[in-house]
Amino acid sequence: MPKITYIDSSGEQRTIDVQKGLSVMEGAIQNKIPGIDADCGGGMACATCHVYVKEEWFNKLPKTQDGEQDMIDMAFEPKKNSRLSCQLIVSDELDGMVVTTPSKQT
Amino acid sequence: MIKTDVVIVGAGPVGLFAVHQLGIKGLKSEVIDNLDKAGGQCIELYPDKPIYDIAGIPECTGEELTKNLLDQIKPFKTNFHFNERVQEINSEGDNWIIKTSQNKVFSSPNIIIAGGVGSFEPRKLSVKDAEKYEGKNIFYSISDKNIFRNKKISIFGGGDSALDWALELSKIAEVTLIHRREEFRGAPHTLNQIKKEGKVDIKTKFQISSISGQNNIESINIKNDDGKETEVKTDYILSFFGLIMKLGPIAEWGLNMDKKTIKVNTENFETNKKGIFAIGDICTYPGKLKLILSGFHEGALASVECFKRARPNEKYRFEFTTSSKEIQARLGVKNK
């Protein structure tokens, strides 16, 4: 199973196996990783699953779809490498990906 | 004090259908919601998106579903209390006393919490001192635009609210519109109009970094992606980053919670407190699905227990709407 690493704003690092096909958000929720709220359950309507993706992985991700950037506008402290983790589907290509969660989601 | 059989917290799709299930059993309910209208997530987050999994309705938008649910409960002439948040719940004998943010008080043997992921509130700016100036120099909605006359206004956001207000206020004030990226989510024709009139200073790829001032805001600093800061003289900040769901006071009512959800008994959707029920997105139990159709079922079961508590001397009888004359009378159906 692909491994995803979640780093929280204090620098604490958690690496977990996430099943292919799940989103990076679902991987976090199912494994009780703090820092991702996902209030809308993956509907791209809340921006509380906001993460920063490490540069080398950011460029490998499929481009944002319609609506994702609109939601990121509303997220807490968006940056160039911001994504919504509910829109990132785990695959073999993303094995080893590192994401950082913001200091808060709202 | 308003006395009723059931107080429903939340006018989302699930709260609305609960009105129906209670109504056909002859119970009166009062519905309270923080928003200014019914529909919850359906109306606030996706009014124009089609839903495909409402049983018996192949396709309908969030707005259409809300309208249909409101039509379906029309016969019960339910009172809605909008723009009010339920703040406090206290017990008094077998009843619950419910207080809202507008100091309205209700007394009822039953409370159904259909609060979704919490009440919708404007997303606030997170920079230092934003709270201190809120309501004075920082606004998340506008009630009187005249206070902005001849002032310096910084507007944040990329949606319709930000664009509409930038255009409108540029007629009476000095407006700077600040947005994180070049593309705006709001209607292109409003943006074109703003550009054509040329009165608004548009700063894209900037975000707020700090606020300066004493009693009132004097200026703000904004920074771009490369960390470069610019000062903007500002009297008022208007920030339009949409709404966020905040669990709020529900967490303080002594209910058994699992993160932001309330644990329930799936026989009747009662919480750990007698007479307080939780249905829809806000409840949790093994296998819970956050779907509208699940919420409808949960409301039907909760309504039976509400009946038993509101009418302790009557026997609950299971009946079909197709055959019960009593239910049809409550629905105002004219029998042929």
Ligand SMILES: Cc1cc2nc3c(=O)[nH]c(=O)nc-3n(C[C@H](O)[C@H](O)[C@H](O)COP(=O)(O)OP(=O)(O)OC[C@H]3O[C@@H](n4cnc5c(N)ncnc54)[C@H](O)[C@@H]3O)c2cc1C
């Ligand atoms: C983009 C998107 C697409 C979706 N698509 C589907 C779909 O196709 N099919 C499906 O079945 N589901 C879908 N859902 C999920 C569905 O919208 C929710 O399951 C449903 O809205 C839950 O209804 P509810 O009544 O429990 O809560 P909500 O709709 O969240 O309503 C809760 C209401 O309670 C109010 N409230 C909360 N606390 C208080 C308080 N203390 N005082 C006063 N008012 C309060 C809130 O303001 C809100 O209006 C989707 C969700 C999203 C975001």
Ligand code: FES
């Ligand atoms: S979970 Fe709400 S936008 Fe991703």
